[in-house]
Amino acid sequence: MLILAKLLLGPLLLAQARRLRRTALRLPEAAGPRAGLEPAPATVAGSGAPLRLLVVGDSSAAGVGVEHQEQALAQPLARHLAERAGRPVAWQLVAQSGVNSLEALELLAHHEIGPAAVLVVALGVNDVTSQMPPHRYVGNLRLLCERLMAQAGVEHIVFSGLPPMHLLPVAPQPLRWYLGRYARKLDRTLRDWIRSEAALRYCSLQWTLPHEMAIDRFHPGPGQYAQWARMSAEIIETEFLRHQPVTESV
Template sequence: MLILAKILLGPLLLLQGRRLRKTALRLPEASGPRSGVEIPASYVSASAATAPLRVLVVGDSSAAGVGVEHQEQALAQPLARQLAARSGRPVAWQLVAQSGVNSLEALDLLTRHEIGPATVLVVALGVNDVTSQMSARRYVANLRRLSERLMAQAGVEHIVFSGLPPMHLLPLAPQPLRWYLGRCARKLDGALRAWIGRDPALRYCSLQWTLPHDMALDRFHPGPGQYAQWAVMCAEIVETGFLRHQPVTESV
Protein backbone atom coordinates (compact mmCIF):
# COMPACT_ATOMS: atom_id res chain seq x y z
CA MET A 1 0.00 0.00 0.00
CA LEU A 2 2.86 2.37 0.77
CA ILE A 3 4.40 1.75 -2.63
CA LEU A 4 1.09 2.48 -4.34
CA ALA A 5 0.60 5.64 -2.25
CA LYS A 6 4.09 6.79 -3.15
CA ILE A 7 3.38 6.29 -6.84
CA LEU A 8 -0.01 8.01 -6.80
CA LEU A 9 0.86 10.80 -4.37
CA GLY A 10 4.55 11.12 -5.22
CA PRO A 11 4.53 14.62 -6.75
CA LEU A 12 2.37 16.05 -3.96
CA LEU A 13 4.41 14.37 -1.23
CA LEU A 14 7.62 15.67 -2.77
CA LEU A 15 6.22 19.21 -2.98
CA GLN A 16 4.96 19.16 0.60
CA GLY A 17 8.27 17.73 1.84
CA ARG A 18 10.30 20.45 0.14
CA ARG A 19 8.00 23.16 1.46
CA LEU A 20 8.23 21.70 4.96
CA ARG A 21 12.03 21.74 4.92
CA LYS A 22 12.03 25.37 3.77
CA THR A 23 9.52 26.68 6.31
CA ALA A 24 10.30 24.57 9.39
CA LEU A 25 11.66 26.40 12.43
CA ARG A 26 15.30 25.41 13.01
CA LEU A 27 16.05 24.91 16.70
CA PRO A 28 19.60 24.37 18.01
CA GLU A 29 20.82 21.33 19.85
CA ALA A 30 20.76 21.63 23.63
CA SER A 31 23.80 23.33 25.13
CA GLY A 32 25.89 21.89 27.90
CA PRO A 33 28.35 19.04 28.37
CA ARG A 34 27.95 15.77 26.51
CA SER A 35 29.58 13.61 29.14
CA GLY A 36 29.76 13.57 32.90
CA VAL A 37 29.12 11.65 36.09
CA GLU A 38 25.91 11.76 38.10
CA ILE A 39 26.32 11.00 41.82
CA PRO A 40 23.30 9.73 43.81
CA ALA A 41 22.38 11.67 46.92
CA SER A 42 22.83 8.53 49.02
CA TYR A 43 26.37 7.91 47.78
CA VAL A 44 29.09 8.09 50.49
CA SER A 45 32.84 7.72 50.41
CA ALA A 46 32.55 4.25 51.95
CA SER A 47 31.00 3.17 48.67
CA ALA A 48 34.10 4.14 46.72
CA ALA A 49 34.63 0.53 45.67
CA THR A 50 31.34 0.58 43.80
CA ALA A 51 31.99 0.77 40.09
CA PRO A 52 30.07 3.42 38.15
CA LEU A 53 27.44 2.36 35.69
CA ARG A 54 28.52 3.55 32.26
CA VAL A 55 25.83 4.70 29.85
CA LEU A 56 26.19 5.78 26.22
CA VAL A 57 23.39 7.57 24.34
CA VAL A 58 23.60 7.64 20.54
CA GLY A 59 21.14 9.30 18.22
CA ASP A 60 19.77 12.15 16.17
CA SER A 61 18.40 15.58 17.05
CA SER A 62 16.08 14.19 19.73
CA ALA A 63 19.04 12.56 21.49
CA ALA A 64 20.96 15.82 21.04
CA GLY A 65 18.24 17.69 22.94
CA VAL A 66 16.75 19.82 20.18
CA GLY A 67 13.65 21.41 21.68
CA VAL A 68 15.15 22.29 25.08
CA GLU A 69 17.89 24.72 26.08
CA HIS A 70 20.28 22.56 28.10
CA GLN A 71 21.32 18.93 28.36
CA GLU A 72 19.93 18.93 31.90
CA GLN A 73 16.46 19.06 30.28
CA ALA A 74 17.18 16.60 27.46
CA LEU A 75 17.57 12.80 27.48
CA ALA A 76 21.10 11.67 28.33
CA GLN A 77 21.86 13.61 31.50
CA PRO A 78 18.39 13.18 33.08
CA LEU A 79 18.59 9.47 32.25
CA ALA A 80 21.93 9.23 34.05
CA ARG A 81 20.48 11.11 37.03
CA GLN A 82 17.50 8.77 37.16
CA LEU A 83 19.74 5.70 37.03
CA ALA A 84 22.01 7.06 39.75
CA ALA A 85 19.02 7.60 42.04
CA ARG A 86 17.59 4.15 41.30
CA SER A 87 20.84 2.20 41.59
CA GLY A 88 22.53 4.16 44.37
CA ARG A 89 25.75 4.20 42.38
CA PRO A 90 27.51 6.80 40.22
CA VAL A 91 26.54 6.86 36.55
CA ALA A 92 29.10 7.96 33.98
CA TRP A 93 27.35 9.07 30.81
CA GLN A 94 28.32 10.06 27.28
CA LEU A 95 26.22 11.50 24.47
CA VAL A 96 27.06 11.07 20.78
CA ALA A 97 24.31 12.66 18.72
CA GLN A 98 23.78 15.01 15.79
CA SER A 99 20.76 16.61 14.20
CA GLY A 100 19.69 15.12 10.89
CA VAL A 101 21.49 11.76 11.04
CA ASN A 102 19.74 8.55 10.11
CA SER A 103 20.81 5.04 11.12
CA LEU A 104 23.42 4.80 8.36
CA GLU A 105 24.91 8.24 9.04
CA ALA A 106 25.08 7.42 12.76
CA LEU A 107 27.65 4.76 11.95
CA ASP A 108 29.89 7.43 10.43
CA LEU A 109 29.18 9.73 13.38
CA LEU A 110 30.66 7.13 15.74
CA THR A 111 33.94 7.13 13.82
CA ARG A 112 34.33 10.86 14.47
CA HIS A 113 34.07 10.58 18.25
CA GLU A 114 36.16 9.00 20.95
CA ILE A 115 33.82 6.49 22.53
CA GLY A 116 34.42 5.61 26.16
CA PRO A 117 33.57 2.28 27.77
CA ALA A 118 29.86 1.66 28.32
CA THR A 119 27.74 -1.13 29.73
CA VAL A 120 24.37 0.28 28.63
CA LEU A 121 23.60 1.82 25.24
CA VAL A 122 20.47 3.87 24.54
CA VAL A 123 19.72 4.52 20.86
CA ALA A 124 17.37 7.18 19.46
CA LEU A 125 17.28 6.87 15.68
CA GLY A 126 14.52 6.48 13.13
CA VAL A 127 12.75 9.74 12.30
CA ASN A 128 15.40 10.69 9.75
CA ASP A 129 15.24 7.16 8.36
CA VAL A 130 11.56 7.84 7.67
CA THR A 131 12.19 11.21 6.02
CA SER A 132 15.10 9.81 3.97
CA GLN A 133 12.94 6.82 2.96
CA MET A 134 15.21 4.17 4.44
CA SER A 135 13.68 0.71 4.06
CA ALA A 136 12.77 -1.24 7.19
CA ARG A 137 15.26 -3.95 6.26
CA ARG A 138 18.16 -1.51 5.92
CA TYR A 139 17.09 0.37 9.04
CA VAL A 140 17.31 -2.76 11.18
CA ALA A 141 20.53 -3.84 9.46
CA ASN A 142 22.13 -0.47 10.27
CA LEU A 143 21.04 -0.70 13.91
CA ARG A 144 22.47 -4.20 14.10
CA ARG A 145 25.80 -2.94 12.74
CA LEU A 146 25.78 -0.07 15.23
CA SER A 147 25.07 -2.46 18.10
CA GLU A 148 27.77 -4.92 17.11
CA ARG A 149 30.32 -2.13 16.67
CA LEU A 150 29.67 -0.68 20.13
CA MET A 151 29.61 -4.07 21.79
CA ALA A 152 33.08 -4.69 20.38
CA GLN A 153 34.43 -1.16 20.79
CA ALA A 154 32.91 0.00 24.07
CA GLY A 155 31.99 -3.27 25.77
CA VAL A 156 28.25 -2.62 25.59
CA GLU A 157 26.21 -5.45 27.11
CA HIS A 158 22.66 -4.09 27.15
CA ILE A 159 20.85 -1.88 24.63
CA VAL A 160 17.62 0.09 24.76
CA PHE A 161 16.20 1.19 21.42
CA SER A 162 13.70 4.03 21.39
CA GLY A 163 10.84 3.38 19.00
CA LEU A 164 9.45 5.73 16.38
CA PRO A 165 7.15 8.52 17.59
CA PRO A 166 3.56 8.77 16.25
CA MET A 167 4.45 10.70 13.10
CA HIS A 168 0.86 10.44 11.88
CA LEU A 169 0.09 13.03 14.60
CA LEU A 170 2.91 15.38 13.60
CA PRO A 171 1.26 18.83 13.58
CA LEU A 172 3.94 20.41 11.41
CA ALA A 173 3.30 18.18 8.40
CA PRO A 174 0.26 18.73 6.15
CA GLN A 175 -1.91 15.93 4.83
CA PRO A 176 -1.36 13.60 3.03
CA LEU A 177 2.35 13.90 3.93
CA ARG A 178 1.52 13.40 7.61
CA TRP A 179 -0.40 10.22 6.87
CA TYR A 180 2.38 8.87 4.66
CA LEU A 181 5.13 9.60 7.20
CA GLY A 182 3.03 7.94 9.88
CA ARG A 183 2.64 4.77 7.83
CA CYS A 184 6.38 4.66 7.14
CA ALA A 185 7.16 5.21 10.81
CA ARG A 186 4.86 2.37 11.86
CA LYS A 187 6.55 0.05 9.37
CA LEU A 188 10.04 0.81 10.72
CA ASP A 189 8.82 0.61 14.30
CA GLY A 190 7.29 -2.80 13.67
CA ALA A 191 10.50 -4.10 12.14
CA LEU A 192 12.47 -2.75 15.10
CA ARG A 193 10.21 -4.45 17.64
CA ALA A 194 10.33 -7.76 15.76
CA TRP A 195 14.14 -7.73 15.75
CA ILE A 196 14.42 -6.72 19.42
CA GLY A 197 12.06 -9.50 20.45
CA ARG A 198 14.54 -12.10 19.24
CA ASP A 199 17.50 -10.91 21.37
CA PRO A 200 17.48 -10.88 25.22
CA ALA A 201 20.21 -8.21 25.28
CA LEU A 202 17.88 -5.71 23.58
CA ARG A 203 14.95 -3.72 24.96
CA TYR A 204 12.35 -1.46 23.34
CA CYS A 205 11.15 1.91 24.65
CA SER A 206 7.91 3.00 23.00
CA LEU A 207 7.41 6.65 22.08
CA GLN A 208 3.82 6.20 20.94
CA TRP A 209 2.60 8.07 24.05
CA THR A 210 4.04 11.39 22.88
CA LEU A 211 1.39 14.04 22.20
CA PRO A 212 1.48 17.02 19.83
CA HIS A 213 0.50 19.59 22.45
CA ASP A 214 3.61 18.76 24.53
CA MET A 215 6.07 19.32 21.70
CA ALA A 216 8.77 21.96 21.29
CA LEU A 217 8.21 25.29 19.57
CA ASP A 218 9.05 23.81 16.18
CA ARG A 219 6.15 21.33 16.53
CA PHE A 220 8.54 18.55 15.55
CA HIS A 221 10.81 17.75 18.51
CA PRO A 222 10.00 16.73 22.08
CA GLY A 223 9.25 19.40 24.65
CA PRO A 224 10.67 19.42 28.21
CA GLY A 225 7.88 17.25 29.60
CA GLN A 226 8.32 14.62 26.89
CA TYR A 227 12.08 14.48 27.44
CA ALA A 228 11.54 14.04 31.17
CA GLN A 229 9.08 11.18 30.62
CA TRP A 230 11.35 9.57 28.06
CA ALA A 231 14.28 9.60 30.51
CA VAL A 232 12.13 8.03 33.23
CA MET A 233 10.88 5.29 30.90
CA CYS A 234 14.40 4.41 29.71
CA ALA A 235 15.64 4.35 33.29
CA GLU A 236 12.85 1.97 34.30
CA ILE A 237 13.69 -0.34 31.39
CA VAL A 238 17.39 -0.36 32.29
CA GLU A 239 16.65 -0.94 35.97
CA THR A 240 14.14 -3.75 35.57
CA GLY A 241 15.76 -5.40 32.57
CA PHE A 242 19.45 -5.12 33.40
CA LEU A 243 20.50 -3.59 36.74
CA ARG A 244 18.76 -6.08 39.00
CA HIS A 245 20.93 -8.83 37.55
CA GLN A 246 24.23 -6.94 37.45
CA PRO A 247 26.84 -6.90 40.24
CA VAL A 248 27.77 -3.42 41.51
CA THR A 249 31.40 -4.15 42.52
CA GLU A 250 32.81 -4.95 39.11
CA SER A 251 36.22 -3.52 38.25
CA VAL A 252 36.36 0.00 36.86
Protein backbone atom coordinates (compact mmCIF):
# COMPACT_ATOMS: atom_id res chain seq x y z
CA MET A 1 0.00 0.00 0.00
CA LEU A 2 2.69 2.52 0.97
CA ILE A 3 4.87 1.65 -2.01
CA LEU A 4 1.92 2.10 -4.37
CA ALA A 5 0.96 5.38 -2.70
CA LYS A 6 4.51 6.64 -3.02
CA LEU A 7 4.55 5.76 -6.72
CA LEU A 8 1.20 7.38 -7.44
CA LEU A 9 1.45 10.37 -5.11
CA GLY A 10 5.22 10.83 -5.06
CA PRO A 11 5.43 14.28 -6.74
CA LEU A 12 2.57 15.67 -4.63
CA LEU A 13 3.95 14.25 -1.37
CA LEU A 14 7.38 15.68 -2.15
CA ALA A 15 5.96 19.12 -2.97
CA GLN A 16 3.90 19.17 0.23
CA ALA A 17 6.88 18.05 2.34
CA ARG A 18 9.09 20.78 0.88
CA ARG A 19 6.44 23.43 1.49
CA LEU A 20 5.96 22.21 5.05
CA ARG A 21 9.69 22.53 5.75
CA ARG A 22 9.68 26.10 4.41
CA THR A 23 6.60 27.31 6.23
CA ALA A 24 6.58 25.37 9.52
CA LEU A 25 7.03 27.38 12.71
CA ARG A 26 10.42 26.53 14.21
CA LEU A 27 10.51 26.49 17.99
CA PRO A 28 13.70 26.35 20.09
CA GLU A 29 14.71 23.50 22.32
CA ALA A 30 13.75 23.95 25.96
CA ALA A 31 16.16 26.03 28.02
CA GLY A 32 17.76 24.79 31.20
CA PRO A 33 20.27 22.19 32.38
CA ARG A 34 20.61 18.85 30.65
CA ALA A 35 21.86 17.00 33.70
CA GLY A 36 21.06 17.14 37.37
CA LEU A 37 20.07 15.36 40.55
CA GLU A 38 16.48 15.06 41.69
CA PRO A 39 16.42 14.38 45.45
CA ALA A 40 14.42 11.66 47.10
CA PRO A 41 11.29 12.76 48.98
CA ALA A 42 12.06 14.39 52.31
CA THR A 43 10.02 11.73 54.09
CA VAL A 44 12.38 8.96 52.94
CA ALA A 45 15.28 8.26 55.26
CA GLY A 46 18.46 6.56 54.09
CA SER A 47 17.53 6.74 50.43
CA GLY A 48 20.89 5.38 49.27
CA ALA A 49 22.83 5.82 46.05
CA PRO A 50 21.19 7.66 43.14
CA LEU A 51 19.39 5.84 40.38
CA ARG A 52 21.09 6.97 37.17
CA LEU A 53 18.86 7.88 34.21
CA LEU A 54 19.81 8.73 30.62
CA VAL A 55 17.33 10.19 28.10
CA VAL A 56 18.31 10.15 24.41
CA GLY A 57 16.29 11.51 21.53
CA ASP A 58 15.20 14.12 19.06
CA SER A 59 13.38 17.45 19.40
CA SER A 60 10.66 15.99 21.60
CA ALA A 61 13.26 14.70 24.06
CA ALA A 62 14.96 18.11 23.84
CA GLY A 63 11.75 19.78 24.99
CA VAL A 64 10.73 21.64 21.85
CA GLY A 65 7.25 23.00 22.53
CA VAL A 66 7.87 24.14 26.11
CA GLU A 67 10.11 26.86 27.51
CA HIS A 68 12.19 25.03 30.13
CA GLN A 69 13.45 21.53 30.85
CA GLU A 70 11.35 21.58 34.02
CA GLN A 71 8.31 21.31 31.72
CA ALA A 72 9.80 18.81 29.25
CA LEU A 73 10.50 15.06 29.53
CA ALA A 74 13.83 14.26 31.20
CA GLN A 75 13.74 16.40 34.34
CA PRO A 76 10.08 15.68 35.25
CA LEU A 77 10.71 11.98 34.58
CA ALA A 78 13.64 12.04 37.00
CA ARG A 79 11.46 13.79 39.60
CA HIS A 80 8.67 11.22 39.26
CA LEU A 81 11.18 8.38 39.51
CA ALA A 82 12.69 9.84 42.68
CA GLU A 83 9.22 9.96 44.23
CA ARG A 84 8.31 6.44 43.12
CA ALA A 85 11.64 4.80 43.94
CA GLY A 86 12.25 6.71 47.17
CA ARG A 87 15.81 7.47 46.15
CA PRO A 88 17.60 10.33 44.37
CA VAL A 89 17.80 10.22 40.58
CA ALA A 90 20.82 11.52 38.68
CA TRP A 91 19.72 12.32 35.14
CA GLN A 92 21.34 13.26 31.84
CA LEU A 93 19.74 14.37 28.58
CA VAL A 94 21.35 13.91 25.16
CA ALA A 95 18.99 15.17 22.48
CA GLN A 96 18.93 17.32 19.38
CA SER A 97 16.22 18.57 17.06
CA GLY A 98 16.04 16.86 13.69
CA VAL A 99 18.02 13.70 14.43
CA ASN A 100 16.81 10.30 13.33
CA SER A 101 17.96 6.94 14.73
CA LEU A 102 21.14 6.91 12.64
CA GLU A 103 22.10 10.49 13.44
CA ALA A 104 21.52 9.85 17.14
CA LEU A 105 24.45 7.42 17.08
CA GLU A 106 26.71 10.21 15.86
CA LEU A 107 25.21 12.59 18.44
CA LEU A 108 26.17 10.20 21.23
CA ALA A 109 29.73 10.03 19.90
CA HIS A 110 30.09 13.78 20.48
CA HIS A 111 28.90 13.75 24.10
CA GLU A 112 30.46 12.55 27.30
CA ILE A 113 27.99 9.98 28.58
CA GLY A 114 27.90 9.35 32.29
CA PRO A 115 26.98 6.02 33.87
CA ALA A 116 23.30 5.11 33.61
CA ALA A 117 21.24 2.13 34.71
CA VAL A 118 18.03 3.18 32.94
CA LEU A 119 17.74 4.54 29.40
CA VAL A 120 14.71 6.23 27.84
CA VAL A 121 14.75 6.67 24.05
CA ALA A 122 12.56 9.04 22.03
CA LEU A 123 13.39 8.60 18.34
CA GLY A 124 11.27 7.88 15.29
CA VAL A 125 9.46 10.93 13.93
CA ASN A 126 12.50 11.99 11.91
CA ASP A 127 12.89 8.39 10.76
CA VAL A 128 9.41 8.75 9.30
CA THR A 129 10.17 12.04 7.56
CA SER A 130 13.53 10.74 6.28
CA GLN A 131 11.88 7.48 5.15
CA MET A 132 14.17 5.22 7.15
CA PRO A 133 13.33 1.58 6.31
CA PRO A 134 11.81 -0.22 9.32
CA HIS A 135 14.59 -2.83 9.54
CA ARG A 136 17.24 -0.10 9.52
CA TYR A 137 15.32 1.90 12.13
CA VAL A 138 15.32 -1.04 14.52
CA GLY A 139 18.90 -1.91 13.59
CA ASN A 140 20.03 1.59 14.52
CA LEU A 141 18.16 1.41 17.83
CA ARG A 142 19.70 -1.98 18.57
CA LEU A 143 23.17 -0.56 17.96
CA LEU A 144 22.38 2.42 20.17
CA CYS A 145 21.33 0.08 22.98
CA GLU A 146 24.39 -2.13 22.64
CA ARG A 147 26.67 0.90 22.65
CA LEU A 148 25.12 2.41 25.77
CA MET A 149 24.99 -0.91 27.60
CA ALA A 150 28.73 -1.28 27.03
CA GLN A 151 29.65 2.38 27.54
CA ALA A 152 27.32 3.50 30.33
CA GLY A 153 26.27 0.25 31.99
CA VAL A 154 22.62 0.56 30.94
CA GLU A 155 20.50 -2.33 32.25
CA HIS A 156 16.93 -1.38 31.35
CA ILE A 157 15.51 0.56 28.39
CA VAL A 158 12.15 2.17 27.64
CA PHE A 159 11.37 3.14 24.06
CA SER A 160 8.75 5.77 23.37
CA GLY A 161 6.53 4.77 20.49
CA LEU A 162 5.63 6.85 17.47
CA PRO A 163 2.92 9.47 17.96
CA PRO A 164 -0.27 9.39 15.86
CA MET A 165 1.14 11.27 12.89
CA HIS A 166 -2.06 10.69 10.92
CA LEU A 167 -3.55 13.36 13.21
CA LEU A 168 -0.71 15.84 12.72
CA PRO A 169 -2.52 19.14 12.15
CA VAL A 170 0.40 20.96 10.52
CA ALA A 171 0.63 18.49 7.61
CA PRO A 172 -1.79 18.73 4.66
CA GLN A 173 -3.49 15.75 3.09
CA PRO A 174 -2.45 13.36 1.58
CA LEU A 175 0.95 13.93 3.24
CA ARG A 176 -0.60 13.55 6.70
CA TRP A 177 -2.15 10.21 5.73
CA TYR A 178 1.13 8.94 4.28
CA LEU A 179 3.19 10.00 7.31
CA GLY A 180 0.64 8.36 9.59
CA ARG A 181 0.79 5.07 7.73
CA TYR A 182 4.59 5.09 7.72
CA ALA A 183 4.69 5.93 11.44
CA ARG A 184 2.40 2.99 12.23
CA LYS A 185 4.67 0.72 10.20
CA LEU A 186 7.77 1.79 12.17
CA ASP A 187 5.85 1.54 15.44
CA ARG A 188 4.77 -2.05 14.71
CA THR A 189 8.33 -3.02 13.88
CA LEU A 190 9.57 -1.39 17.08
CA ARG A 191 6.97 -3.20 19.23
CA ASP A 192 7.74 -6.56 17.61
CA TRP A 193 11.43 -6.14 18.44
CA ILE A 194 10.75 -5.00 22.01
CA ARG A 195 8.61 -8.06 22.70
CA SER A 196 11.59 -10.27 21.91
CA GLU A 197 13.98 -8.55 24.36
CA ALA A 198 13.71 -8.90 28.13
CA ALA A 199 15.51 -5.62 28.90
CA LEU A 200 13.22 -3.49 26.72
CA ARG A 201 9.82 -1.90 27.36
CA TYR A 202 7.47 0.21 25.24
CA CYS A 203 5.71 3.45 26.13
CA SER A 204 2.83 4.25 23.76
CA LEU A 205 2.26 7.82 22.58
CA GLN A 206 -0.92 7.02 20.68
CA TRP A 207 -2.99 8.90 23.27
CA THR A 208 -1.64 12.31 22.21
CA LEU A 209 -4.25 14.64 20.67
CA PRO A 210 -3.76 17.54 18.24
CA HIS A 211 -5.52 20.18 20.36
CA GLU A 212 -3.02 19.60 23.19
CA MET A 213 0.07 20.16 21.02
CA ALA A 214 2.47 23.11 21.05
CA ILE A 215 1.80 26.22 18.98
CA ASP A 216 3.77 24.80 16.05
CA ARG A 217 1.10 22.03 15.79
CA PHE A 218 3.89 19.45 15.61
CA HIS A 219 5.52 19.02 19.04
CA PRO A 220 4.03 18.05 22.41
CA GLY A 221 2.46 20.70 24.59
CA PRO A 222 3.05 21.02 28.37
CA GLY A 223 0.26 18.63 29.32
CA GLN A 224 1.48 15.97 26.91
CA TYR A 225 5.04 16.21 28.22
CA ALA A 226 3.73 15.87 31.78
CA GLN A 227 1.71 12.75 30.90
CA TRP A 228 4.63 11.26 28.96
CA ALA A 229 6.96 11.71 31.94
CA ARG A 230 4.44 10.14 34.34
CA MET A 231 3.83 7.16 32.06
CA SER A 232 7.54 6.53 31.52
CA ALA A 233 8.20 6.70 35.26
CA GLU A 234 5.40 4.24 35.95
CA ILE A 235 6.78 1.76 33.41
CA ILE A 236 10.29 2.00 34.85
CA GLU A 237 9.10 1.61 38.44
CA THR A 238 6.61 -1.21 37.90
CA GLU A 239 8.52 -3.17 35.26
CA PHE A 240 12.10 -2.77 36.49
CA LEU A 241 12.51 -1.27 39.96
CA ARG A 242 9.73 -3.05 41.81
CA HIS A 243 10.69 -6.59 40.83
CA GLN A 244 14.30 -6.20 39.71
CA PRO A 245 16.15 -3.62 41.83
CA VAL A 246 18.54 -1.70 39.60
CA THR A 247 22.16 -2.00 40.60
CA GLU A 248 24.29 1.09 41.07
CA SER A 249 26.16 2.17 37.93
CA VAL A 250 29.80 3.07 38.39
